[in-house]
Amino acid sequence: MTDTATRPIADAPPRTTGARGGVAARLASGPLPWLLPAVAMLGLFYLYPVIEAVRLAFTDARLFDTETAFSMRSVSSLAGSSTLGTILRNTLSYTVASVVGQIALGLAIALLVVRAERARLRGTLVLRTIVLAAWVIPAIANGIIWQLLFSEAPFGAINSALRMAGVAPVAWLSDPGNAMLSAVIATIWQGTAYSMILLYAALKTIDTALYEAAAIDAARPWERFWFITLPHLRPALLVNAILILIMTLNMFDTILALTGGGPGRATEILSLYAYGTVFQNFELGRGAALSMLLLVISLTLTALLTLLLPQERR
Amino acid sequence: MAKLDLSAITKSFGATRVLDQVSLSVPDREFVVVVGPSGCGKSTLLRIVAGLEAASAGEVLLDDRPVSQLSPGQRNVAMVFQNYALYPHLTVAANIGFGLRRARMRRAEKREAVARVARLLEIEPLLNRRPGALSGGQRQRVAMGRAIIRNPAVFLFDEPLSNLDARLRMQMRSEIRALHRAVPTTTLYVTHDQIEAMTMADRVVVMNGGRIEQIGTPTEVYSAPRTTFVAGFIGMPSINMIPARYRGDALELPSTTLPVPAAVKPRLAGHAGRDLLVGLRPEHLDIRPGGDGLVAEVDQIEPTGSETLVYLDHPAMRLSARTAPDTALSPGMQVGLRLLLERASFFDAETGLNLVPPPSNLTGELTA
Structure with a gap:
């Protein structure tokens, strides 16, 4: 302590006292100690499993076999697989339809809520809460709910309603052509809440004076949307698209509960296929390779969307 | 170019009466400054003229034509907002030209009109920039350019200088006046700053508690205040x-x-x-x-x-x-x-009224 007293006093109050604090202070001023906890957590629970999955993809591991050998068979078997082609087509149509549907519907509801709030209408909070309620339901329960709704048995709610309206019942889940549509509807119904909240928050940040200026400039509704709302929402829409894309690509519990991937392979998407490969066929190596494929697809699409994000707001 | 008349404008938000029977006549080309403390209803009055709010009672007349049923875009008014409300994703040129979207003009004519306004406001070098890259004073000019280009019947200013620093505020005061001389347009200018009212107005409207306290030239409201409120509000120190x-x-x-x-x-x-x-x-x-x-x-x-x-x-x-x-x-x-x-x-002392009532000047005839 005595040597600190003889040192000239710095203009900033000293953060540490004594020589002992020197190393700790130097460390604390660098980024490493602050990053370490996060790096450790991510490494342990995210990075390690990914590396392990990569390793497994290059083995012939089976779920209940302890003996494994390195092999290219898991990976190479995917190359010529016609099943995988079907799965990828399913994944593409399911993902595109769900993502577009969730963003469009979420945006529509968010615009509606903001508009209602500006008009000082009652009930906007109730509406927001109802929409959010869908998001609170676990995906697997969502699948079961929609299975009951779509059910072609006499108690199926949608078909009952159609019958009452004098419309012929629809084979929602048993017709391979309709099953994918049903899966997309169930996914959109649940995921819309997420888009809605994200876009609602973004809409709330838009200065209302801009809309007033546009009103005085005699802008029509589409012009207000095109020149004010949409440019402001661009970053939020892209972030929303990235998040929903990842969630939808990884979605499997709703479909598992709704159709189980059927009829046939009509609604089997990549994540469900990987699940089946591991837990029904016990082909751990092949399942790991499929997971890698899913990871690569997710990363590529995310990277592409990220490129569209404005680097800095001007 | 137009005459603006407000007749017995009343506005209530729920049980709160924000404007109480406000009547005002602004002859063509006059520059009228509405001044008052915050909450006196002056901004609401401006928004009612613009059509952004509906009056609970009363009528707004432009050239003796009631406009209360018209949307803001149909009224041919232009407004400069306190925060300028420039479209952040459009260039300065597009911002200024926004009001000409549907004008029956050729593209080259529109560009010429924008250039003319930019020249008038000395912002030509900024035309390709976005509002985010402008200083406060430059944004202010762009906002005025957007208003001028449509050649509106009435100019509305809503505390346009309150976001500027003192020196710039003084400069913009005289620039707005100069602009009014160059493009004489009926103007309603709202501010809480009595200096702006005194220096810019042809006539000053002093408001308090949703009512007009006095209408008069700057000299009149200063030397012959109608009420103790006007006497206390105008003039620094009090x-x-x-x-x-x-x-x-x-x-x-x-x-x-x-x-x-x-x-x-x-x-x-x-x-x-x-x-x-x-x-x-x-x-x-x-x-x-x-x-x-x-x-x-x-x-x-x-x-x-x-x-x-x-x-x-x-x-x-x-x-x-x-x-x-x-x-x-x-x-x-x-x-x-x-x-x-x-x-x-x-x-x-009881009523707060001047013992010698100054000329009412409600009719809006310029006393000069």
């Missing part, structure tokens, strides 16, 4: 209000009695024995040895360079006086005061 009673040709003031000058007597006639307030501007209060028998203690001295403001404490009131810059006063001194009663305004 007017001195001295309680008094008129009795037997003399004014009984706190701690002294002054004879009333002959010129002032007619103004006080008929108010003998009533409680009055003598409104005296700081420049009409002379600090001099002896004075009129009114003695106060110097509390604070504020030299501004061109003059020195002296704040004084008297047991009954606080006073301020404007003196020459080379004053030898110092805080704590006891000084005598002389009141220039000829220049004073006299108010009824």
Whole structure:
């Protein structure tokens, strides 16, 4: 302590006292100690499993076999697989339809809520809460709910309603052509809440004076949307698209509960296929390779969307 | 180019009455500044003229045509907002040209119109920038450009200078006036800053509590305020209000009695024995040895360079006086005061009204 007293006093109050604090202070001023906890957590629970999955993809591991050998068979078997082609087509149509549907519907509801709030209408909070309620339901329960709704048995709610309206019942889940549509509807119904909240928050940040200026400039509704709302929402829409894309690509519990991937392979998407490969066929190596494929697809699409994000707001 | 009339505009939000029977006539090309403390309803009034709010009762007339049923875009008004409300994703040129979207003009004509406005406002080099890359003063000009280009019937300004620093505010004040001279357009300008009102207006409308307190030229509202509110709101430092009673040709003031000058007597006639307030501007209060028998203690001295403001404490009131810059006063001194009663305004202490009502000027005819 005595040597600190003889040192000239710095203009900033000293953060540490004594020589002992020197190393700790130097460390604390660098980024490493602050990053370490996060790096450790991510490494342990995210990075390690990914590396392990990569390793497994290059083995012939089976779920209940302890003996494994390195092999290219898991990976190479995917190359010529016609099943995988079907799965990828399913994944593409399911993902595109769900993502577009969730963003469009979420945006529509968010615009509606903001508009209602500006008009000082009652009930906007109730509406927001109802929409959010869908998001609170676990995906697997969502699948079961929609299975009951779509059910072609006499108690199926949608078909009952159609019958009452004098419309012929629809084979929602048993017709391979309709099953994918049903899966997309169930996914959109649940995921819309997420888009809605994200876009609602973004809409709330838009200065209302801009809309007033546009009103005085005699802008029509589409012009207000095109020149004010949409440019402001661009970053939020892209972030929303990235998040929903990842969630939808990884979605499997709703479909598992709704159709189980059927009829046939009509609604089997990549994540469900990987699940089946591991837990029904016990082909751990092949399942790991499929997971890698899913990871690569997710990363590529995310990277592409990220490129569209404005680097800095001007 | 248009005449703007407001007839008995009333606006209530729920149980709160924000505007109460506000009537105002603005002749073609006049620059009218509406001034008042925050919450007095001046911005609401402007928004009702713009069509952004609907009046609960009353009518807005443009060239004697009621416009209350028209949308803001149909009224042919232009507005400059407090935060400018420039479209952040459009260039300056696109912002200025926004109002011409549907004008029947060729593309080259529109570009020429934008260039002309940019030249007028000296923002030509900025045309390709976005609003985010502009300074406050530049944004202000772009906002005005967007308003001018449509050649509107009425210009509306909603506290346009309050986001600027003092020096820029002063510069923009004179630029807006110059612009009005170059493009004479009926203008309604809302501000809480009485300096803006005094320096820019052809006529000033002083509002308080949802009502118009006085309409008049800057000189009128300054030297002949209709109410104690106007007297206190206009002028910096505030007017001195001295309680008094008129009795037997003399004014009984706190701690002294002054004879009333002959010129002032007619103004006080008929108010003998009533409680009055003598409104005296700081420049009409002379600090001099002896004075009129009114003695106060110097509390604070504020030299501004061109003059020195002296704040004084008297047991009954606080006073301020404007003196020459080379004053030898110092805080704590006891000084005598002389009141220039000829220049004073006299108010009824109970009603707050000037004993001599100034010309009402509600009709909007320029008195010059």
